[in-house]
Amino acid sequence: MKIGQVLKGRYRIQAILGEGGMGTVYLAQDTLLDRPRAIKELCPDPLADEARLLAARAQFEREARVLRGLRHKNLPHVSDYFSIDENDYLVMDYIQGESLADLLGRKKRPTERLLYIWLDQILDALEYCHRHHVLHRDIKPANIILTSEGKVMLVDFGLVKFLDPHNPRTATIVRGLGTPEYTPLEQYDASMGHTDARSDIYALGATLYHLLTGRPPQPVSQRILKPDTHPDIRELNPKISAWMSVFVRKAMAVRPENRYQSAGEMRRDLRTQVFKVRRHSAVGSAPLRAPQTVRRQYRHGARKSAGRSSRRSRTRSGARWLPVLLPIAVPVGVVLFLTVTVTLISLATSSIVTAAVVASPLIFLGLAYYALVSGRRSGPPRI
Secondary structure, three states: OOOOEOOOOOOOEEEEEEEEEEEEEEEEEEOOOOOOEEEEEEEOOOOOOOHHHHHHHHHHHHHHHHHHHHOOOOOOOOEEEEEOOOOEEEEEOOOOOEEEHHHHOOOOOOOHHHHHHHHHHHHHHHHHHHHHOOOOOOOOOHHHHEEEOOOEEOOOOOOOOOOOOOOOOOOOOOOOOOOHHOOOOHHOHHHHOOOHHHHHHHHHHHHHHHHHOOOOOOOOHHHHHHHHHHHHHHHOOOOOHHHHHHHHHOOOOOOHOOOOOOOOHHHHHHHHHHHHHHHHHHHOOOOOOOOOOHHHHHHHHHHHHHHHHHHHHHHHHHHHOHHHHHHHHHHHHHHHHHHHHHHHHHOOOHHHHHHHHHHHHHHHHHHHHHHHHOOOOOOOOOO
């Protein structure tokens, strides 16, 4: 399509975001809502006959309706779909940010702990899609966008497949086979089994391999023919933990039954590891036993402070009775004060003497109460 061309009377093409064998992704402006959109143009197989093209068109409409109903914080929302001539179009939210492929192109690799955060978001989105019988089938670094807020978005549903649980071998005509480095064997050869949630798990594992090592994994066909030529991620990046190496290896297993069986299972394993890492960080990396010299110094210092500790403990034990004595001392003091005051007033002969007689017990009682209360606090007394 040409820049400036308007589709469906409302989407004005502004730029090309990407091109592939199955079509093109355009940046367009929704003139009705005044918002940027990403439009995925899907081209049919030129060798398909008319009957297969009609079947593909009907399946596209079914898939588009399902995609339009998906709403997840890590997925762009499909707001519209339509067909023009033989081509089909998906209209999605335009996600601004940098793809993880661009990040790798700048020789940047995320840390393993940062990947934990990204993985949790992606697996949450995948679990949501699979629960609605939607497979992505083209997970790779180029289809994961990192926004300025640090959130990752799983984009480009150009190869999406609607998984019919009653007919899992349903294939689409207008979809491609994915990218070889991230595509499992069953996505190429139907005799290996049907594509399901485990196919997306393989692609995600291959994406992790690329992000952790800086190089894409070998295509699955080469891994089968020459298994010794596929290095483990720790050979390429020794900083990776042994757990992550096992995690990626299980996700990238050639046979689907050897992988994680669902995104939920993979996410639970991830969260278990994140909990262990956080607990280890909270405890710290200090040795469980202190050095011998430190222990000796501690014992020597303990002997010196034994006397001070015993005196301090006796003082604290006395302070424990204050909450019991104070409620009794106050009313008793008031009664005594009133008794003494009445007695002295009756004996007084002048106003000055009367004021002194009344004030003296009150001042004495206030000072006594202040001393008791201030003794209960380790800091400055509260007035």
